[in-house]
Amino acid sequence: MNIPENLRYSRDHEWLLLDDDVATIGITDYAQKSLGDIVYVELPKIGEKFNAHEPCGSVESVKAISEIFTPITGEVIEINEHLNDSPELVNTDPYGKAWMVKLKIRNPDEVNSLMTAAEYEEYLKNTT
Amino acid sequence: MRYIPNSPEERAEMLKVLGLSSSEELFRSIPEDIRLKRPLKITEPLSEPEVIALMENLASRNSASQRISFLGAGVYSHYSPTIVDYLIQRSEFFTAYTPYQPEVSQGTLQYIFEFQTLVCQLTGMEVANASMYDGSTAMAEAVLMAQRITRRQKVLLAKTVHPEYIEVLRTYTKYTDTEIDFIDFDEETGLIKRDDLSQLSEQTACLVVQSPNFFGIIENLQGLAEEAHSVGALFVVVVTEAISFGLLKTPGEFGADIVVAEAQSFGIPMSFGGPHLGLFATREKFVRQMPGRLAGIAYDKHGNRGFVLTLATREQHIRREKATSNICTNQSLMALAATIYLETMGRRGLQEVAFQNVQKAAYAKRKIKELEGYSIPYSGYTFNEFVVRVPGSAEEILEKLRSEYSIIGGLALSRYFPEMKSDFLICVTETNTKEQIDNLVHCLKELR
Amino acid sequence: MSIKKVRQHPTQNEPLIFERSQKGRIGYRLPKLDVEETNLDSVIPEDFRRSDDLEGFPEVSEVDVVRHFTRMSTWNYSIDLGMYPLGSCTMKYNSRLNEKVARIPGFTNLHPLAPEEEAQGALELMYRLQQDLAEITGLPGVSLQPAAGAQGEMTGILLIRAFLDKRDGQASRNRRVMLIPDSAHGTNPASAQMAGFTVKTVKSTSEGLTDIEHLKQLCSEGGIAGLMLTNPNTVGIFEKNIKEICKIIHDVGGLVYMDGANMNALVGVARPGDMGVDVIHLNLHKTFSTPHGGGGPGSGPCCCSAELEPFLPVPRIVKEGDKFKLDFNRPNSIGRVKAFYGNFGMMIRALSYIYTHGAEGLKEATEAAVLNARYIAHHLANAFEKPFNSDCMHEVVLSHKKQARKGVHTIDIAKRLIDYGFHPMTIYFPLIVDGAMLIEPTESVGKQDLDAFIDAMKSIAKEAEENPQIVIDAPHTTRIGRLDEATAARKPVLRWKPDMETMTKTA
Secondary structure, eight states: OOOOOTEEOOSSEEEEETTTTTEEEOHHHHHHHHHHHEEEEOOOOOTTEEEOOEEEEEEEEEEEEEEOOOOOOEEEEEOOOOHOOOTHHHOOTTTTTTOOEEEESSSSGGGGBBOOOHHHHHHHHHHH | OOOOOSSSHHHHHHHTTOSSSSGGGGGGTGGGGGGGOOOOOOOOOOOOHHHHHHHHHHHHHHHHGGGGEOTTTOOOOOOOOOHHHHTTHHHHHTHHHHHHHGGGGGGHHHHHHHHHHHHHHHHHHHEOOOOOOOOHHHHHHHHHHHHHOOOOOOEEEESSSSHHHHHHHHHHTTTOEEEEEEEOOTTOOOOOGGGGGGOOOOOOEEEEEEEEOOTSBBOOOHHHHHHHHHHHHHEEEEEEGGGGGGGOOOOOGGGGSSSEEEOOTTOOOGGGOOOOOOOEEEGGGGGGGSSSEEEEEBBBBTTOEEEOOOOGGGGGHHHHOOSSSOOOOOHHHHHHHHHHHHHHHHHHHHHHHHHHHHHHHHHHHHHOOOEOOOBBOOOOOOSSSSEOOOOOOOOHHHHHHHHOOEEEEEEEEETTEEEEEEEEEOOOOSSSSSHHHHHHHHHHHHOO | OOOOSSOOOOOOOOOHHHHOOOTTTTOOOOOOOSOOOOOHHHHSOGGGBBOOOOTOOOOHHHHHHHHHHHHHHHOOOOOOOTTBBBBTTOOOOOOHHHHHHHOOOHEEEEEEESSSOOOOHHHHHHHHHHHHHHHTTTTEEEEESSSSHHHHHHHHHHHHHHHHHHHGGGGGGGGOOEEEEEEEOTHHHHHHHHHTTTTEOOBOOOTTSSSSSHHHHHHTTTTEEEEEEEOOOOSSSOOOHHHHHHHHHTTTTEEEEEGGGGGGTTTTTBBBHHHHHOOOOOTTTTOOOOOOOOOOOOOOOOOOOOGGGGSSSSSSSOOOOTEEEEEOOOOOOOOOOSSSOOOHHHHHHHHHHHHHHHHHHHHHHHHHHHHHHHHHHHTTTTBBBBOSSSSSSSSSSEHHHHHHHHTHHHHHHHHHHHHTTOOOOOEEEEEETEEEEEOOOOOTTTHHHHHHHHHHHHHHHHHHHHOOHHHOOOOOOSHHHBBBBHHHSSSSOOOOOOOOOOOOOOO
């Protein structure tokens, strides 16, 4: 199970990378493995605002669908258009090429309530 | 019991293997106080001849099935090629399960794929599903879909949509925030009043129009899509007489976003209202919001082409409460019947049927118009149904037609519109002969 | 295990009809037009008419059609061929007698809007079926209008909503939670949502039954409109605490809806009405043998208590003296869920089924169905992980745990079963069992076929141990192998187009 050190993690299996006031989010390796072959990714529109833990889109595989929750409050400033044509990137590179949404955030403090890599690893051991 | 392969002796053997001494013990996990301690109060078993006799007796008391009839209003009498009913009775079609295991269901999946294609061709739309229960529920689902896509709640509905379809929509949206507004119709033409389109707003999810409408009038769909789109709403077209697709310009050409229809006319018996067949078609960009099953092309590892149910994540068994609909079954065998009908009638046959319907109805309309006291109240163009206005009560005239002449002349509109006491809806299809039409006209003359 | 079948036909790969179409072929003849022709432009102007001459629509002869569909049909598995061990589907024998009576012209040629006096036979048939279903379920209010199980379920939940709104008035707004077990079928939460309810999930015990403590706890949180459950539950076990469960819900002012998908374990043995259930839907295409038809049509009658009866869909079929009528005067009704009266054609078949079995035959069928499932459970409990010890009723659930250790999963076992001549069982449902395989033989399977199924499953379990790859790569004997569903879903091709590549490879 791939769990990069430099990221933060939510209980819903999203990862977050913070750079100043811009947060990049996607779904974790565990999430893509559970879903199977990804066939479609539905992303929010630029400008949409979300509170923490609100559904902002969804990831679909052949047999299942899962909502994407924004781990923190923010406004969508960029979405990854590549996922339209190549949803399989979520399977092959969930932390890199398959980033999903970039948010401009208000409260950097909210990041503290997310799990570290070690905490997420522990969380996975306990729940699965 | 002859449908149960294992004899009582075999069953006793099996019980022994399980360490049980009687069938009763199979149910020991059901508490005593819930167990039924008496036989069900229903008939004792009947033999085949007895069941047949009983059913034939019941059927014989449906005298309407033998009358000359001019009833339409959402269910239509049409010829069905003999091979339709023969082919759908092949074991492999009608005793087959839903094609969730594609390797053993290619027969079903291929005809669904053909069906979807035919529906696209008929409606002028880009993608169609594997069918819905019927036209009325297809319309309700179309509205729900439009609401999901636009994230709006209001519906602007033509008053001339089939009244029972409107009732179904009301039930489906009863406990949601849906608001239904109506477009009235012109008393002279029978067409929707374009002025009422001003009700379109930024809260409208969809504009819903039926054509030919409930009074048989062919709406002019030109410009309606543009009006709806100008406020960001979707344009939904409803068709109850699918044969009209053989002759009329497609809703797709007029810019419809969703087309729903009742396709019982495609070789499916009237059968007192069901099972029938709902069609549902839309634009490719909306395909992930479309309810129901979908068959698509897929390849195996050797490159062989096959078909699978696809985009299943929209369905209830995966999305659960986020599903696009709670629909599970479609009407597969009816879709098969329609597919066989359409492929048998083919390009020429379907156009010819539509043409005959138009011609016979036009003939009847002309003859009735000539009768003193009778009139055709709406001037709009019609396909195979039209409204007739009688001197006095339509209900009375139809009742006399039935009791004195054994003809079911049509549907008294007062059934759905109590204020329309003098109007009735008459449908003429390719199954009505010139003789029957002439006779009807003659009787109407006598009854004036 | 390799059997030579006598089933070659000219094209192993029957193309799509559009690929067979030849310009000028026709398949039918209509009687000549017998009325004087009116100029078409004056009846329907050109602007309203399609101008494409139905371009692309198939042109084939009647013989082409017959061969096309006959060949395609040979690629399908079907009940007439063998057992479908599909849990939750009740794939029992589809009697031909039912088909015969459903086709009597007095039924098929009957228009739903025909005058009631001239449709008495149809109305009586519906009335009789209502009576029998009321007796079978122990619930007096019956509507035959819902077109399928999912619709019947939606109807049941709408009834609950309508009833609560009437009983509690404004206060009903605080009662919007519908409880659903974690083992429920996917239509359950979808239906609840359509009635404006939110869903809370009730946990199952390790025995697969409703966790009473968790149920009580959820009820104490308030706002309970009701509980939706299936009994026997979706792992095939009877909810022995059903009376207590119903009482808990009733005590907090809610109602209990039962999903009737598993009625095949109860008919003639126990009645939902006697358990305290308020409303149930039935699947005529399951318990009452109406054919699945490749995915429909079905019929999903809704049966309810006397309390809920006023809310049933309109019109009701009633008897007045010796006449049968459609009663539209139902001010509390939830309205219509479908145009006209329901799938009448399926009602004929269901009534024929009931008459053919009679009271004793129905009970016998239930006993045979449960016996068959228990027999399979007994023989496969070693080869496969059986997660629940309780007696299974008409279906048993197994898990792939033992085989997964060797990399063989439920999907592989299912596909390998095809090579043995069986249709796979229900897989990955219910979700509470890892790699679930839900097996329901029904009463329509004889001991030899049951033994053949058991032997096949045991053989697959052995293969999973000794030669897993043969299971993982299954099926091997079908016309087409496992299809790439991921690509099909990523780039869906949902219709034929003239520029599409025709059949490239033959299987």
